[in-house]
Amino acid sequence: MLSEFDLIKHYFARPAATAAAALADPRIALGIGDDCALLNPSPGMQLAVSSDMLVSGRHFFADADPFMLGHKCLAVNLSDLAAMGAKPLAFTLALSLPEAKAEWLAPFSAGLLALADRYQCALIGGDTTKGPLNICITIFGEIPPGLALRRDAARVGDDIWVSGTLGDARLALAGYWKEHPDVIRMEAREHVQAAQRMHQPSPRIELGLALRGIAHATLDISDGLAGDLGHILERSGVGASLQLDALPAGPILSTQAPDIRRRYTLSGGDDYELCFTAPAENRAAVIAAGAASGTPVTRIGSIEQAAGLRLLDAAGQPVDMHIHSFDHFTTA
Secondary structure, eight states: OOOHHHHHHHHTSOOHHHHHHHHTSTTEEEOTTSSSOEEOOOTTOEEEEEEEEEEBTTTBOTTOOHHHHHHHHHHHHHHHHHHHTOEEEEEEEEEEESSOOHHHHHHHHHHHHHHHHHTTOEEEEEEEEESSOEEEEEEEEEEOTTOOOOGGGOOTTOEEEEESOBSHHHHHHHHHHTOOTTTOOOOHHHHHHHHHHHHSOOOOHHHHHHTTTTOSSEEEOSSOHHHHHHHHHHHHTOEEEEEGGGSOBOTTGGGSOHHHHHHHHHHOOOOOOEEEEEOGGGHHHHHHHHHHHTOOEEEEEEEESSSEEEEEOTTSOBOOOOOOOOOTTTOO
């Protein structure tokens, strides 16, 4: 049985060459191996800090593929940085494990560190203990003062945009749970494709960076578009109208019945796309930012003075839908 320190050494301490490369980054003064890590943000930058906890049976299946899980647990934290327009710097990992099994730890750490390397985000410390499977990451990024994409910055007249596509992750979950078998039609290969969005989301770091100085309010969609957009509306003291049929459905969801397509694009979770607002005069700049970052962007509505969220169909007529986004305490 591996000890705590053997576990860290074998699976999370980087090889000498990789560690040396990380320490060559002047922003990281000290990484794994001491009581604290030491960070030096680039001159003139602010630190952006976020934490997310993923709990077995609540946020992922107990038998989830460990490589994909390693990817996802960092991806959801990187997505928070993307939503602020922050550049990744480093992260810590707190890991509770029922058992320290090499056959789980090896692919988990491989998935985690592959994504960390992609975004040059160094693992600088954390904690491990025996217990129920829980994964908690605290991530650090940096951003110039005054350029953070905050939730409270939406303005009346702003366009509302969303990146990528929505709903395939929720459709995959419906497949696992065998929901609506009389309505949802999905072949095995289609379910695998939709589940890729659920298990290995793509954090929109490049788009978040490109939107600095262009977008007003931004957040990432983790619990469903309607619920997450509601946070922007509340914090900004505004309302909104959404063009329901303009919401970009994922390639598998787009083949499903209209009601399922509407519901899963509007209130499905685990999309980890960016929803953001920007002045109408910045439309060309938003499209250019999407192109520069290799990320499709779609204009889906507008910010209005009147409080609340109004749903409109393609003809501009109101649509009455009862929707519920994911809640970490009340959702089954």
